[in-house]
Amino acid sequence: MLHPKSDVDRLYLPRSKGGRGMIQLELSYKTSTIGLYNYLDNTEDWMLQLVNRHENSKRLHSVTKESDKFSRELDLEIEINNLLSPTEIARKTKKKAKHEGLKQLESRWQEKPLHGQFAARANNADVDTQATHQWLRNPGLKAETEGFILGSTGSKFCFTRNYQANVLHNGADPKCRFCDERIETIDHLVSGCSILTPGEYKNRHDRVGQYLHWKICNRFSIKTQSDWYKHHPEPVTEGKDVTILWDFPIQTDRTIQANRPDIVIKDRKNNQCFLIDMRVKVKVKVMNQTPGAEKKNYVDINNDQPEDRFLRRQDYVAPQVWNLSVDVRAKDSLIAGDETSMSD
Ligand SMILES: [Zn+2]
Structure with a gap:
């Protein structure tokens, strides 16, 4: 319609x-x-x-x-x-x-x-345009589904309650059908609803993490399943010179709130450690956010690690996947598995 x-x-x-x-x-x-x-x-x-x-x-x-x-x-x-x-x-x-x-x-x-x-x-500089539109090149979706996704993201047309109430004026209640607290817009449904957080959003977050973990294992030549979706990350994965932790609390000398990054890579060969914490967001939130806000969460962990530990240097990577767009840094440092950007 x-x-x-x-x-x-x-x-x-x-x-x-x-x-x-x-x-x-x-x-x-x-x-x-x-x-x-x-x-x-x-x-x-x-x-x-x-x-x-x-x-x-x-x-x-x-x-x-x-x-x-x-x-x-x-x-x-x-x-x-x-x-x-x-x-x-x-x-x-x-x-x-x-x-x-x-x-x-x-x-x-x-x-x-x-x-x-x-x-x-x-088209903004911080978005990897090629990776963002990659799904359109080989989507494996029916034409109707593809059209629906493009219509929802591109033209914001979706039969949400907000659309019904404020565009069609059919007398519908614009409040969210799940939480009944906020206006039911696409952005709210995609990542702002408190009822969908523990189930749908967490599942989506874990699926993205599952792909990253699989990609990282491959990069360090750790044997994995042939397809990323069959890969189930273990809390601790040991490679030749590397230990990969998945959703594993880091032991610290004092109590630190943010001590559970999604993925930790301890690279013994290069004497480095990467803390990876990823988010799946809608663009509105990304644009409104202070740059480096998440990094601050992990400053405490960095400061806590005494110098005599085997980790010479730690780095923090925060890949962000938005609704149908990919952060440049996420792709450069992880998805592509580029050697230089991982060690920069
Ligand atoms: Zn809601």
């Missing part, structure tokens, strides 16, 4: 940019026309040169005029390299036109006050 005033603009973008991979026919027509004009204008075939001359002399709907118009619309600056063949010139110009066209579609999407919020957020 569409709202009578809903946005009917159709912006088709590639999956790598957060779209659904369909072709924008209008843009396709424009880039083809520009490509055709550039081919005709540079061809050495005498018959095609005649066609070009005929197109140039037409008053209306000529390839030349349309190509000019579309190039202006796309802010396309065409530099002709005479060393290239007409086919290469046409292909290169078409590619450039497509690039400019997609850039315009992307910015039109981001400028939308409601529908563009997710697109704008996903």
Whole structure:
């Protein structure tokens, strides 16, 4: 069901940019026309040169005029390299036109006050755009499910009670159907409801941790299951030069509240220790948060460790997975298993 005033603009973008991979026919027509004009204008075939001359002399709907118009619309600056063949010139110009066209579609999407919020957020410097849109490349989901997820995150359309009460005005109570305390928005359901915290949210958090633990075990060549979802982290996993703790309290000399990071990696070979505490959040909370707030929780543990212990240095990593976006640091330091960023 569409709202009578809903946005009917159709912006088709590639999956790598957060779209659904369909072709924008209008843009396709424009880039083809520009490509055709550039081919005709540079061809050495005498018959095609005649066609070009005929197109140039037409008053209306000529390839030349349309190509000019579309190039202006796309802010396309065409530099002709005479060393290239007409086919290469046409292909290169078409590619450039497509690039400019997609850039315009992307910015039109981001400028939308409601529908563009997710697109704008996903393009921020702290978000790994490629990892964020990775799921769209091979989702294994039915088209309807994929559309529903994209609709919920991108355009905030979901049949929540808040939507029913404040958009459809059907007299529904906007309060959350589970906790009956807060307004039932998507953000509230995704990670703000007190009733869903112990079950749904904890399960989701543990599943993310399960993947990280599996990835870390693989990185340190510890034998694991072939698939991450079959992997069940043990409280203590021993490798050749490494001990990995999962949800395991760290013994400290004095009482410290935050002494239970999700994962601890004691790397004896490099004499390092990593405390990993991860969160699954909605973007609103991340944006409102003071940078480094979680790190403070673990400063006490760092200070508590006497220098003569085998750990020379400890580091703290806080991967954050938001609703459908991935923190750059999470990917760089853990998911990719990059050697340098782990030891930095
Ligand atoms: Zn609730």
